[in-house]
Amino acid sequence: MSGAREHVVVIGGGVTGLTVAFELLTGRPGTDVTVFEAESAAGGKIAGHRADGYTVDLGPNGFLDNGTDTRALADALGLGPRLRPAADAAQERYVLRGGRLLPLPLGAGAFVRSPLLSPAAKARVLAEPLIGRATDEETVYGFLARRFGHRTAELLAAPLVHGVTAGDPRVTSLDAAFPRIRELERGRRSLLLAALRTRLRRATGRFGPPPRLTSFADGGMRVLVDGLERRLGDRLRTGRRVTGLQRDPGRDGGWLVGTAADGPVRADHVVVAVPAPAAARLLAPLLPRAAETLAAVRYAPVRVVSVGYRRRDLATVPRGFGHLTASTEPTRILGAVYGSVVFPDSAPPDGVLLRAFAGGAEDPEFTALAADEAVAAVHRDVTALFGPAADPVFRHDHVWHEGIPQYAPGHGDRVRTVLTEAAGLPGLHLCGSAYHGVAVNDCVRDARRAAGEVLAALRAAPGPSVSAGQGDAP
Numbered sequence: 001m002s003g004a005r006e007h008v009v010v011i012g013g014g015v016t017g018l019t020v021a022f023e024l025l026t027g028r029p030g031t032d033v034t035v036f037e038a039e040s041a042a043g044g045k046i047a048g049h050r051a052d053g054y055t056v057d058l059g060p061n062g063f064l065d066n067g068t069d070t071r072a073l074a075d076a077l078g079l080g081p082r083l084r085p086a087a088d089a090a091q092e093r094y095v096l097r098g099g100r101l102l103p104l105p106l107g108a109g110a111f112v113r114s115p116l117l118s119p120a121a122k123a124r125v126l127a128e129p130l131i132g133r134a135t136d137e138e139t140v141y142g143f144l145a146r147r148f149g150h151r152t153a154e155l156l157a158a159p160l161v162h163g164v165t166a167g168d169p170r171v172t173s174l175d176a177a178f179p180r181i182r183e184l185e186r187g188r189r190s191l192l193l194a195a196l197r198t199r200l201r202r203a204t205g206r207f208g209p210p211p212r213l214t215s216f217a218d219g220g221m222r223v224l225v226d227g228l229e230r231r232l233g234d235r236l237r238t239g240r241r242v243t244g245l246q247r248d249p250g251r252d253g254g255w256l257v258g259t260a261a262d263g264p265v266r267a268d269h270v271v272v273a274v275p276a277p278a279a280a281r282l283l284a285p286l287l288p289r290a291a292e293t294l295a296a297v298r299y300a301p302v303r304v305v306s307v308g309y310r311r312r313d314l315a316t317v318p319r320g321f322g323h324l325t326a327s328t329e330p331t332r333i334l335g336a337v338y339g340s341v342v343f344p345d346s347a348p349p350d351g352v353l354l355r356a357f358a359g360g361a362e363d364p365e366f367t368a369l370a371a372d373e374a375v376a377a378v379h380r381d382v383t384a385l386f387g388p389a390a391d392p393v394f395r396h397d398h399v400w401h402e403g404i405p406q407y408a409p410g411h412g413d414r415v416r417t418v419l420t421e422a423a424g425l426p427g428l429h430l431c432g433s434a435y436h437g438v439a440v441n442d443c444v445r446d447a448r449r450a451a452g453e454v455l456a457a458l459r460a461a462p463g464p465s466v467s468a469g470q471g472d473a474p
Contacts, residue, residue, distance in 0.1 A: 005030055005031060005032045006028075006030075006031050006032065006268045006269070006458050006461075007031075007032040007033075007034070007266065007267045007268055007269075008021075008024055008031055008032070008033050008034075008267060008268065008269045008270070008271065008454055009033075009034050009035075009036065009255070009257045009265060009267040009269070009270050009271070010033065010034070010035040010036070010270075010271045010273055011036055011242045011245075011257070011270065011271065011272050011273060011274055011282070012035075012036075012037065012044075012272065012273035012274035012278075012432065013035050013036070013037025013039070013042035013043070013044070013236060013238060014037075014042070014043060014044025014045065014046070014273065014274075014432070014443070015043065015044060015045075015046050015224065015225060015228075015440065015443050015444065015447075016044075016273045016431055016432045016433065016443045016444070016446060016447045017035055017037070017044075017271070017273035017274075017432075017447070018035065018042060018043075018225065018228040018229070018232065018236070018447075019073060019228065019443070019444050019447035019448065019451070020271050020273055020431065020447045020450050020451045020454075021033045021035045021228075021232055021235065021236070022073070022076075022077075022228055022231055022232065023447065023448055023451035023452075023455075024451050024454060024455065025231070025232075025235075026076065027451065027455045028455055028458060028459075031458065033232075033235050034235055034237065034265065034267075035232060035235060035236045035237065036237055036240040036241075036242050036257070036259060037236065037237065037238045037239075037240065038239070038240065038241040038242070039238065039239070040238055040239050041238060042225060042228075042229055042236060042238055043222065043225035044059075045058075045059035045060065045400065045403075045433075046059050046060065046221050046222060046224065046225050046440070047059055047222065047398075048219065048220050048221065048222035049306075049396050049398070050219075051394065051396070052308070052348075052393070052394050053347065053348035053351060054306070054308045054346065054347055054348070054351065054353055054394045054396075055219065055220050055343075055345070055346045055347075056220075056304075056306040056339070056346070056353070056355060056396050057215075057220045057221050057222070057355070058304050058398045058400075059221070059304075059400070060221055060439065060440050061213075061215060061220065061221060061337060061339070061342070061343075061355070062086065062213040062214050062215035062221065062342075062343075062440075063213070063214055063215075063221075063439065063440040063441050064211040064212070064213060064214070064439070064441060065085065065211055065212050065213075065214045066211030067441040067445070069441055069444040069445045069448060070224075070440055070441050070444045071083070071214070073224070073444055074216075074224060074227075077224070077227040077228065077231065078227070079216060079223060079224065079227050082216045082217045082218065082223055083214055083215075083216060083217075084214065084215060084216065084217045084343065084345075085212045085213070085214050086212055086213040086214070086215075086321070086342045086343065087341060087342060087343065087344055089319065089320070089341055090213075090320060090321040090338070090341050090342040091106075091320070091321065092104075092106075092319065092320035092321065093320060093321045093322065093323070093324075094320060094322070094323035094324075095116060095155070095156075095159055095323060095324055095325075095326055096323050096324070096325045096326060096329055096331070096335075096385075097116065097155070097326040097328070097329065098329075099329070099384065101323050101385060102114070102115060102116050103320070104116075111125075116155060117151065117152060117155065118151065120151075121149060121151035121152055121155075124148065124149035124151070124152070125148050125149065125152055125192070126192070128147050128148055128190060128191065128192045129189070129190035129192060129193055131146065131147050131190075133185055133186060133189060134146065134182075134185065137173060137174075137175045137409050137410070137412075138173075138174050138175070138409075139169065139170055139171060139172055139173060139174060139409060140157050140160060140161050140169040140170075140172045140173075140174045140177065140178065141153050141157040141169040141170045142170075142174075143174045143181070144156060144157050144160075144169075145157075147185075147191065153169075154327065154328075155326055157169035157170075157327075158324075158325070158326065158327040159324030159325065159326065159335070160178075160324075161177070162324055162325070162334040162335060162360060163324050163334075163335055164177065164178075164438065164439070165177055165300065165404050165405075165406060165407070165438055166300045166302050166334060166357065166359065166360030166361060166403060166404050167300055167360065167361045167362075167404070167406045167407075168361045168362050168406075171361075171406075171408055171409070172406065172407060172408070173407045173408060173409045173410070173411050173412070175412055176407035176409075176411035176412045176415075177407040177411075177437075177438075179437075213321075213342065215343060217345060218345070220343070220346065221440070237262075239261070240259055240260075240261050240262065241259065241260055241261075242257055242258065242259055242282065243258040243259060243260055244257075244258035244282070244285075245257055245258065245270060245272075245282045245283070245285075245286065246258070246285065246286070247286075247425075248266060253268070253426050253427055254266060254267065254268060254427070255267045255268070255269070255270045255427055255428075257270060267427070268427060268458070268461075269427045269428075269429065269454045269457065269458070270427060270428055270429070271429045271430075271431065271450050271451075271454065272428070272429070272430050272431075272432075273430075273431050273432050273447070273450070274432065275299065275402055275405070275432065275433075275434060276294040276295070276297035276299075276405060276432075276434035277294070277295060277297070277299075277402070279291075279294050279430065279432075279434070280292070280294035280295035283422075286425060286428075287418075287421050287422065287425070289421065290417070290418040290421040290422060293414050293417065293418050294418060294434065297405050297406070297434050298361070298405070298406045298408070299402045299403055299404060299405055299406065300359070300360045300361040300364070300403050300404050300406055301359050301360070301364050301367040301399065301400060301401050301402070301403050302357055302358075302359050302360060302367070302399075302400045302403035302404060303357065303358045303359045303366055303367045303369075303374060303397070303398070303399045303400075304355060304356070304357050304397075304398045304399075304400070305355075305356045305357075305358065305374050305375055305377075305378045305395075305396075305397050305398075306339070306353065306354070306355045306356075306394070306395065306396045306397075307353075307354050307356070307375065307378055307379060307382065307392035307394065307395050308347060308351050308352065308353050308354075308392055308393055308394030308395070309351065309352045309354075309382075309389060309390070309392050309393060309394075310350055310351060310352075310390070310393060311350050311351065311352055312350070313389055313390035313393075314352060314382075314386050314387065314389050315386060315387020315388055315389065316386040316387050317352060317386070318338040318341060318352065318354065318385075318386060319338070319341065320338060320341060321337065321338065321341070321342055322335060322336050322337040322338045322341075322342070323335055323336055331377075331381055332358055332363055332366050332377060333356050333357070333358050333377065333378060333381050334356075334357050334358050334359075334360055334363075335356070335357060336354050336355060336356040336357070336378075336381070337354070337355045338352075338353075338354055339353035339354065339355045340352050340353040340354075351393075351394070353394070354378070354382060356378045356381070358374070358377070358378075359399075359403070360403075361406055367399045367401065371397040374397055375392070375395050375397060379391065379392060404433075404438055405433055405434045405438060415434075415435050415436070418430065418435075419435070426457070427457070429450045429453050429454060430450070431446045431447055431449065431450035432446065433446075436449075
C-alpha cells in the first residue's frame with residue numbers, strides 16, 4: 001500500500017530480540033517494529049534480583065570488553081557512564097583441586113611454580129609448539145589432549161567448558177563453542193608461543209590490556225535490558241506468545257504471525273530470536289528439516305545459587321574473580337564467582353556475595369533439588385574453602401531449566417544449513433544463542449547480523465507493502 005510503513009515482527013524478547021528491534025529503529029527510523037515476548041518480563045537469561053543491599057545476576061554477570069558490539073550498544077543507549085569494569089582485585093582466578101584453591105598461572109614463572117601440573121605434565125605442555133595443526137573438528141577435551149597432553153586436558157577441559165556453557169568437554173565442539181582458539185591455532189600454530197608473545201608485548205606497552213569483564217553500576221546486566229525496554233516502549237509486548245507462523249496467502253512475500261492475544265499480525269519481515277526448541281516448533285510447517293535440526297539442539301539446565309555473608313562471619317574473605325572446579329572433586333558445584341570482589345557494589349560494605357552455579361549437562365539432577373538442599377550444598381563448599389562460617393544472611397536460588405545451548409560436533413555445519421534454508425524464504429531471519437555463541441557479546445553480534453539482513457532487504461525493496469493492521473505496533 002503506497003505510503004504505508006514496513007512492519008517487522010521480532011519473536012522473542014531476550015537480549016538478542018531486543019537488540020534486533022533497537023538496531024532496526026536506529027537504522028531505519030520509519031519502520032514499524034513489534035517484539036512479542038511470551039514471558040511476563042523481557043530479557044531472557046539477563047535477569048537479576050536485588051534485596052538487602054545485594055544485587056545478583058541470575059544469568060551472565062557481564063561481557064568482555066574486547067569486542068565492540070555490546071559496548072557500542074550500551075553507548076547508543078546512553079548507558080556509557082554506567083559501565084563499570086571488574087575490580088583490579090578480581091584478576092586472579094582459581095581451580096578447585098584436591099580441596100584447595102590453586103591459582104591459574106598467569107605467566108611463565110607462575111607456570112613453572114604452579115602445583116596444578118606435575119613436572120611431566122609441564123614438560124608435555126612445553127612441547128606444544130611441536131604439535132601440528134588439526135585437520136578436522138575436535139571436542140574441547142580432544143583439542144587440549146592433542147596439543148597439551150591428557151593430564152592437562154583432564155585438569156582444564158572441564159573448568160574451561162563449565163565456565164562458559166556448563167557442558168561436557170568431551171562432547172562440546174571446540175570449533176563451534178571456542179572458535180577464537182581454533183583461529184589462533186590456524187594463524188599462529190603455537191598457542192603457547194602466541195600467549196607468551198602477547199604477554200611480552202603487553203609488558204613493553206606494545207599491546208593493549210587483556211580483555212576485562214564489564215557490567216553496569218547500580219543494577220548489573222539488567223541495566224542493559226532496561227535501557228532497551230525504555231527505547232522500545234510499547235513496541236515491546238510481553239506476555240504475548242506467538243502460536244504460529246505462515247506465509248500470507250493474500251500477498252506475495254508477506255507473513256502472518258499468529259498470536260493468542262492479538263490474532264494474526266501481518267509483517268514484511270519476521271525475526272525469530274527464541275531458543276532452538278521454540279524456533280523448531282514455529283518453523284516445523286515451513287522448514288521441516290531445519291526444524292528437526294533445531295529441535296535436536298540440547299540445552300544444559302543450570303542452577304544459580306547466590307549466598308551473602310557478613311565479613312565477620314567468614315574465617316577467610318574470598319579473593320580474586322572466583323573458581324572453577326576440576327572434574328575430580330567430590331563437590332557438585334561447577335564453580336563460583338566472588339561477586340563482591342568482582343563488583344564491590346553488588347554487596348553491602350560489610351557483606352560478601354558468592355554466586356555458585358551447578359547442574360549443567362553432566363549433573364542435571366542438581367537442578368531438581370529442593371532450594372534448601374541447593375543452598376546447603378553451596379554453604380558446605382563455602383565452609384570448606386573459607387573456614388567455619390555462620391549461615392548466610394542472604395540467599396537466592398534460581399533454576400534455568402532450558403539454560404545454555406550445547407554445541408556438539410557438527411554444530412557449525414548444521415547452523416549454516418539451517419540459515420541457508422531460512423534464507424530461501426524471503427523475509428524470514430533467525431538469530432540467538434543457539435547459532436553463533438552463547439555469551440552476551442555473541443548474542444548482540446548475532447542480533448546486529450540479523451538486523452543488518454532486514455535493513456538490507458528493506459532498502460532494496462521497491463516500497464513498503466504492509467499497512468499497520470491488527471496487532472501492529474503504533
